[in-house]
Amino acid sequence: MQSLIGTGVALVTPFKKDFSVDTEALTRIVDYVIDGGVEYLVVLGTTAESATLSSEEKELVIATISAANKNRVPIVLGVGGNNTHKVVEELKTRDFTGFSAILSVSPYYNKPTQEGIYQHFKAVAEASPLPVILYNVPGRTSSNMLPSTVIRLANDFKNVIAIKEAAGDIVQAMKLIQHKPEGFLVISGDDMVTLPMVLAGGAGVISVIGEGFPKEFSEMVRLGLNRKVEEAYQLHYKLADAIDMIFEQGNPGGIKEVFKHLGLSENTVRLPLVNVDENLSNRIGDFIKKLN
Template sequence: MQKFVGTGVALITPFKEDLSVDFDALVKLVNFNIDNGINYLVINGTTAESATISKEEKLRIIALIIKTNAGRVPLVLGIGGNNTLEVKKEIQATDLSNIDGILSVVPYYSKPTQEGFYQHFKALAEVSDVPIILYNVPGRTAKNMSAVTTIRLANDFPNIVGIKEAGNNMQQYLELLKNKPTDFLVISGDDDLALGITLAGGAGVISVIGQAYPKEFSTLINCGLEGKNKEGYAIHFKMMAIIDAIFEENNPAGIKTVLQELGFGINQVRLPLVKASKELHQKIANFVNTF
């Protein structure tokens, strides 16, 4: 699964002022990321505001990114939810012929037991023809999937190839790295921990900030993969302030503000999310203008 090693980016969905999808800005963003060294793209993940994007919009977004990518980098599609039967149906109904993997979030709101997490992903693994990357993000789902459950899934299902771990919990990362099967990928979902996790044996990152600074963040992760800690942390220290800033209020309002300052559309989001505050926007603009 070398195609998922390195820097993946969780693409935003750009919107116009009327909240329709800005497909032109999306094309520009995809090309910018590929041209500047990212290794793969994640489509319709949570950073893409997938909860507020219609089925028809999702299909158009997928088709456009496939066309724009033109086979240059692997593509990962977000398909997840807390209704296991419906997630299974979506996987079975989706044309995955141009998709290299699925990123599937831990069921949210329902707060399953660890056995519930296992049975949910078991059901998905049994119907998926493409590799699955688990996505553990307890800050959003309200419950943590333990390292023990993840390793159990990794051992039992060959098509569960990795996890995007985003609990900001270094101990859990290390437990995963210590006990995982050899080829199982531990991917950082925390931009602020990505370098350290990669240096410890992780497979890289699925990043938010990376789509705004793909060249810099890809270089940082490559330093991690090559064991160049001093060079990697030199970049990390330069980016610490902006990584903190984009998550200060909500995601993706922060990253969309960075991208607006860089010329990739505007920072419009759909309710219940709201734009970055004037104070945060100014902080981000100051960083962008001096980086």
């Protein structure tokens, strides 16, 4: 899966002020990130507010992104949940034409044991017609998928080809990189530690900040992959304040505020999320002016 080395971006779902899906804005964002140099797109992840989208809206988002992409870069589809049977049913019935892989989050809310997590992803791997990227994000799931569980899955199932590791723990990431089978990709799911993970042997990132500033962030990742450390860290520190800001009051509220300042979309989010406050909005706007 060499095409998934580098920067992927977890696309937002832009909404109009009436909360309907804004397909024109979504098309603009797809063009913006591809023109900015990202290597692939991730559709219907957490950043897409997929938990608040109806089935019809999800299909509209998929169709809009696929049409806007025009086969320029690979697309990864988010297919996950905490009901294993339901996830397996979607994997068996969905048309995956045009997708390169699926991204599947570790089951949330149920708080399964490591064996439960293994058995969940065993069922996912056996049902999936596409390569599977595991997604570990303890801050959202309330359980940490340990490196031993990840490595076990990677060794047992050939189509489990990567993990998006978003525990924010560089030591855990390094253990994954140390013990992973050859060809397995350890992808950062945390923008702030992306460069250290890449330099330690990671394969890149599935990013939020890379959606707002694709040119700078994707170049940072490429520099890191090419071991141009000083140049890469110059870009990292150039963007570090923005990374803090876009997550300060929740995701995707922060990145949608970036898009508003860039003139790409409204900043509308759906409840229970709310917009960032005026102070943060002004700071984001000031950052964009200085960067440009």
